[in-house]
Structure formats: structure tokens, C-alpha cells
Amino acid sequence: MKAVHFGAGNIGRGFIGLLLSKSGYEVTFVDVNDTLVELLRNKGQYKVTLANEQADSVIVENVTAIDGKNTALVAEAIADADIVTTAVGVSVLKHIAGAIAEGIALRLSNGGRPLPIIACENAIGGSTQLKHHVYEHLSEAMKVQADQTVVFPDAAVDRIVPLQQHDDPLLVTVEPFFEWTVDRSAIRGDFHKIHGVHYVDQLLPYIERKLFTVNTGHCIAAYQGFLSGYETIQQAMKDPAVIAEVKGALLESGAMLVKTYSFDEASHQQYIEQILERFINPYLTDEIIRVGRSPIRKISPNDRLVKPALMAYKLDIPVPHLTRAIAAALLFDEGSDPESAELQTYIREHGVHAAIEKFTELSSDHPLHAQISTEYAKLTEQRSQASAK
Numbered sequence: 001m002k003a004v005h006f007g008a009g010n011i012g013r014g015f016i017g018l019l020l021s022k023s024g025y026e027v028t029f030v031d032v033n034d035t036l037v038e039l040l041r042n043k044g045q046y047k048v049t050l051a052n053e054q055a056d057s058v059i060v061e062n063v064t065a066i067d068g069k070n071t072a073l074v075a076e077a078i079a080d081a082d083i084v085t086t087a088v089g090v091s092v093l094k095h096i097a098g099a100i101a102e103g104i105a106l107r108l109s110n111g112g113r114p115l116p117i118i119a120c121e122n123a124i125g126g127s128t129q130l131k132h133h134v135y136e137h138l139s140e141a142m143k144v145q146a147d148q149t150v151v152f153p154d155a156a157v158d159r160i161v162p163l164q165q166h167d168d169p170l171l172v173t174v175e176p177f178f179e180w181t182v183d184r185s186a187i188r189g190d191f192h193k194i195h196g197v198h199y200v201d202q203l204l205p206y207i208e209r210k211l212f213t214v215n216t217g218h219c220i221a222a223y224q225g226f227l228s229g230y231e232t233i234q235q236a237m238k239d240p241a242v243i244a245e246v247k248g249a250l251l252e253s254g255a256m257l258v259k260t261y262s263f264d265e266a267s268h269q270q271y272i273e274q275i276l277e278r279f280i281n282p283y284l285t286d287e288i289i290r291v292g293r294s295p296i297r298k299i300s301p302n303d304r305l306v307k308p309a310l311m312a313y314k315l316d317i318p319v320p321h322l323t324r325a326i327a328a329a330l331l332f333d334e335g336s337d338p339e340s341a342e343l344q345t346y347i348r349e350h351g352v353h354a355a356i357e358k359f360t361e362l363s364s365d366h367p368l369h370a371q372i373s374t375e376y377a378k379l380t381e382q383r384s385q386a387s388a389k
């Protein structure tokens with residue numbers, strides 16, 4: 001059984017590749033990072049270490065890699081695969097779509113066995129988004145044919161894998177916890193199940209619970225931590241003021257999720273507690289720059305801050321912490337992050353109201369827009385008072 005996985009990065013090696021390999025798949029990573037591709041191809045294996053006291057480790061075997069820039073080679077691998085997965089970042093999906101479409105075309109010309117394509121990205125409907133990008137490269141006739149055999153089940157993936165700083169570029173340290181949930185309703189044919197994956201009939205409650213709890217809390221620790229001068233999530237989560245912002249927002253998104261999906265309130269509270277423990281794992285060093293990365297994506301209307309705030313607002317649940325978090329995201333001024341640089345330039349040139357309108361899509365007369373701009377003004381004032389001291 002063959003798996004093709006796009007993105008040999010942190011989650012690709014530390015989670016998806018690991019589970020695929022342990023389930024008996026030969027894993028071919030596709031990446032544009034020449035070092036990773038060469039090492040994976042030469043070694044055929046890599047090590048994953050758990051961030052726990054014993055630093056347990058496992059060797060992931062039966063892996064290789066191909067250069068993502070070699071579209072013909074990638075297409076051939078897809079034509080021959082039993083499953084395709086991705087973990088490249090949701091904004092990169094459009095860039096890998098052409099090669100996937102070429103692979104599907106080749107596969108269909110060879111008879112076309114069923115093929116699931118699962119995007120393992122932090123986004124609602126990630127595989128569905130990938131399907132749209134892929135279908136832009138297929139003719140109408142080909143789309144009809146692909147509809148018969150190629151499926152794009154949505155998924156939610158949860159495992160904290162920080163930036164890696166080891167001498168061995170393939171070694172990856174991951175938190176022990178993991179959860180990979182896949183929409184089974186979309187899967188057809190004889191599918192070799194991946195061990196450790198939770199298959200569900202309806203993915204939306206799972207992806208929204210994950211994105212609006214783990215990722216909402218995580219990015220608030222990053223943005224509030226950044227404003228307080230911390231460098232890692234572990235440092236930020238020692239500050240009672242940061243913890244209060246994270247917990248406050250998770251109570252808001254939690255109240256919304258419990259109401260929307262009829263989750264058991266006590267179980268959801270346990271879910272939150274478990275996540276807070278994961279954030280402070282002392283065996284991990286997770287940089288604020290990574291967790292806060294791509295603030296434009298994170299304040300977009302369907303993502304971890306604005307979407308839960310809007311859903312809660314519509315249920316008459318007040319959202320002071322979530323709106324303050326959006327304001328904090330607008331102040332994430334980290335020059336090494338291209339989206340942060342773009343956001344700051346936009347705010348400088350057009351003002352914060354225009355930025356809120358453009359990036360959150362909350363119009364100027366929306367009550368949440370006013371709340372965000374008020375919080376932005378307060379945070380800006382606090383920051384200038386702190387720097388004057």
C-alpha cells in the first residue's frame with residue numbers, strides 16, 4: 001500500500017507520516033525543501049521523539065521522498081498511490097493542486113482505482129478547499145470521471161509539533177497527545193484504515209471544537225504573550241494575565257460550542273483543561289513566532305478568532321476576550337512573518353478600521369468591529385505606557 005504525503009515538515013513527519021507508516025503504508029513525502037527530500041530518500045527512515053520525561057522515541061521506516069518541483073514525478077506517484085495526504089499549510093494547497101490534478105488525470109487514464117485525498121491542515125473544510133483548487137485544473141469531462149473515484153474527506157488534526165532545532169534535520173520532537181479525525185462519509189471502496197485515526201460521520205463538530213479551542217487558545221497565548229515580551233508559549237503560560245485571557249476566550253468559545261453542538265458541558269471543560277496542560281508541557285519549547293504565524297489567516301472570517309466570536313455573538317454570548325484577542329493579533333508585529341509585515345503595513349497606510357474591515361470582513365457598523373477597535377486602542381495605549389517606563 002502506498003501513501004503520498006505532501007509536506008515533510010513538522011506535522012508531516014511527526015504525525016501523518018508516522019501514523020501512515022505504522023499502518024503499513026510505504027510513505028512517499030513530496031516537499032520543495034531539497035535537504036529534507038535528499039535525506040529522506042537516502043536514509044529511508046527518521047526518528048520521532050516524544051516530549052515526555054522518558055523522551056520515548058520511535059523510528060519511522062519505509063519512507064522516501066520526491067521533489068515537489070518535479071510535477072511529472074509527483075503525478076506518477078499519485079497515479080500509483082492508495083491514499084494522498086497533505087500538511088503544507090492551507091495557503092499552499094493551491095500550489096500543489098496542479099500536480100495532484102496531473103496525477104488524477106494519469107490515474108484515470110490507467111483505469112482509476114478509488115483514491116482518498118485528505119488535507120491535514122488547520123482549517124474548516126481543508127480537503128474540500130483542496131478539491132476546488134484541484135478541479136480548477138481538470139476538464140469538465142475529467143471532473144465527471146474523477147467524481148466516481150476520487151474523494152476528498154475533510155479532517156481535523158491535533159498534535160503540537162514545534163519548530164525543530166536538532167543536528168539531524170529529520171528528527172522531530174512531538175507532544176505525546178494526538179487526535180486525527182476523518183469524515184468517513186466521503187470514503188468509498190476498499191480503504192485500508194490508518195491506525196489511530198478516528199472516523200466520524202460528521203466532521204464539523206470535531207473540527208470546530210478543535211480549531212475554536214486548541215487553536216483559539218494557542219494563538220491567544222501567542223498574541224498576548226508577544227505583547228508581554230515572551231518568546232515561547234511555555235513562558236507566556238506562566239503569566240496569570242495571559243492565562244486569564246486564554247481561559248476567558250475558551251469560556252466564550254466553549255459556551256458557543258456547547259450550545260451549537262449540544263456537547264456535554266463538563267466534558268468540554270475537561271477538554272479545555274487538557275489543552276491548557278498541553279500548552280505548558282515542560283518538555284516542549286514552542287515559539288510564539290510559530291504559533292502566532294500568519295495573523296491574516298488567523299483573523300480571517302472562517303478561522304479560530306472571528307468565526308467563534310461571530311457564532312457566539314449570534315447566540316447572545318458576550319465575547320470580550322475573543323475581541324481583545326483579535327485586537328492583539330492586529331498588534332502582532334513580527335517582521336520575520338510575511339503576513340505580520342503585510343498587516344502592519346496595511347494598518348500604517350489605511351488605519352485600524354480599514355484593516356478590521358478588510359481582514360476580518362466585519363463591516364464598520366458591526367458591533368464586534370467597534371469592540372475590536374476599542375480593545376485595539378486600549379492595548380496600544382498599554383503598550384506605549386509600558387515602553388515609556
Ligand SMILES: NC(=O)c1ccc[n+]([C@@H]2O[C@H](COP(=O)([O-])OP(=O)(O)OC[C@H]3O[C@@H](n4cnc5c(N)ncnc54)[C@H](O)[C@@H]3O)[C@@H](O)[C@H]2O)c1
Pocket residue numbers: 006007008009010011012030031032033036068087088089090092095096120121122157158159160161162
Ligand atoms: N505543527 C503543528 O503543531 C500542527 C498541528 C496540527 C496541524 N498543523 C498544520 O499542518 C500544516 C503544516 O504545518 P507544519 O507545522 O508541519 O509546517 P512546516 O512548515 O513544518 O511544514 C510544511 C512543509 O511543507 C513544505 N512545503 C511548502 N510548500 C510546498 C509545496 N509547494 N509542495 C510540497 N511541500 C511544500 C515545506 O517545505 C515544509 O516542509 C499547517 O496547515 C498547520 O496548520 C500543524
Ligand SMILES: O=P(O)(O)OC[C@@H](O)[C@@H](O)[C@H](O)[C@H](O)CO
Pocket residue numbers: 122157158159160161214215218219290291292293294
Ligand atoms: O499551524 P497554525 O499556524 O494554524 O497554528 C499554530 C498552532 O496553533 C498549531 O500548529 C498547533 O500547534 C496545532 O494545531 C495543534 O494541533
